[in-house]
Amino acid sequence: MKTGCSIVEKPKGGGGYHFQDWAYKAESSPGSRQIQLWHFILELLQKEEFRHVIAWQQGEYGEFVIKDPDEVARLWGRRKCKPQMNYDKLSRALRYYYNKRILHKTKGKRFTYKFNFNKLVMPNYPFINIRPNGAVPQSAPPVPSAASRFHFPPLDARSPTEDAQASRFPAGPLLQHTHDSHPNLNDRKTNPTELEDLSSEWQRSADLVASRNNINSSIGVPHQKRKPEIVLPLFARPGMYPDPHSPFSVSPLPGRGGVLNVPISPALSLTPTVFSYSPSPGLSPAFPGGNCFTFNPEEMKHYLQSQACSVFNYHLSPRTFPRYPGLFIPPPQRQLHPEEQPAFPIKLQPPPMGRKHRERHESSDDVGAVTQPQMAPIPHKMKVEPVSDDEPESQDLPLQEENPSKPRPNVIVDRERVSVFAKPTPLSWPAAAALPSAEPASVNIANKANSDQAEDDKPCRETAAAIGTPEKKEESSMPAKLRLKRRWNGERQVEEKNSKFSFCASDLGVTPVVGGPKVVADA
């Protein structure tokens, strides 16, 4: 009888690679303790001796190549006691993973597949970081070059022979942990030749994770599933997150940060990913000496809020924003104190053109368009002040939508314009009223000034609106000569009267304003 066909097909502990029980016994498949194919694939991928058979594809994160399909099939068949196994059958099993989004095929590359790790992780925990650079050891999926929010754990310090980058990826599987006891190592059949040196390391990490899971529960990270959980590691080293937007803080307790127990189970419901940009970051292998997910709730909130800000400012789909129960999403432009604003240069710019507009302009401008306010005529209506009913809509709409050369009433531009020429304009936001305390001091001042001068401004605007009505009617009824003379006199009077006149660009005539008359540009 083959030893390789025992009921419990767990890899040997000597392989430094074992899964928790749930990996062999899916929640939904009682009685089945068989290893699943994707586990087996990962297992092979992590073993040096099978590198000639199956290997990670360098440069593509999570992508692997089956170099010897027949051999892989044979190994799989041996594992499953299916001597008739061949690559055709194995690949059929792999194809079933397509729908589950565990795997997908790399088109155009023979025998090349790619793990869809992000589908598993990102929807629930988009704030997981991956180190964006670094070479990829065989024992771990290649790291994506694209910016990602995953971090791999630091490697065990005991592997000095490996290069620094490779050392981040201890040879280990997806690290999983349940509330149950660790699997019995004796339970697994052992191949003495397979990475025995890693077993103790694995056990250590499992213990480490076990202890951290307790921490996790204490910080209130919700467990989404009771049983199958996978713990992804994160760095918690000082200076690890130069990105101010990173939700991860340096744990005050090095190596003892919060742990996110990411439920990743073969039976996991794989909902569509929230982040379409996600470059398939992966489940990191075990992380012996590494740190688990570490995050500061406040910073996470900060991160999520800033993301919400981006979602709004950039007119992204709300789906882009991660679901985070209980998170209050403040209105953009408002969440930070003024002195914090430099951290969000985005706020000082109008959002990029919407898709509609972008497509329209894409042919002419591509790269710089996003960052150039004047090129982004967004139908982003920011009411600068209460609009009276008699104010024609055309004052706003053409300005913002039709005239790309005019900056939309956005923060900086308008603030300058307003403060210089007219009045402080409140940075209005639809939801601003709901967040009075979140307003920056300057905004409060602006608002106060605005409310103080609300009546001041009214005449200005009303005048602008009225210009076309009574005075013009009167003028129109008088001879042209008289009209000119009257205008001339009026303008000169105003000029002589006060040089401190405020200015209302939209006016076409002279209008005294409370606290000072206004000179109006006669365009």
Next chain:
DNA sequence: TTCGGAATGA
């Protein structure tokens, strides 16, 4: 070579 339907088994 890859895909996916269908029947079937564990």
Next chain:
DNA sequence: TCATTCCGAA
């Protein structure tokens, strides 16, 4: 459920 097996089609 997760394969396994078979097979026709692209």
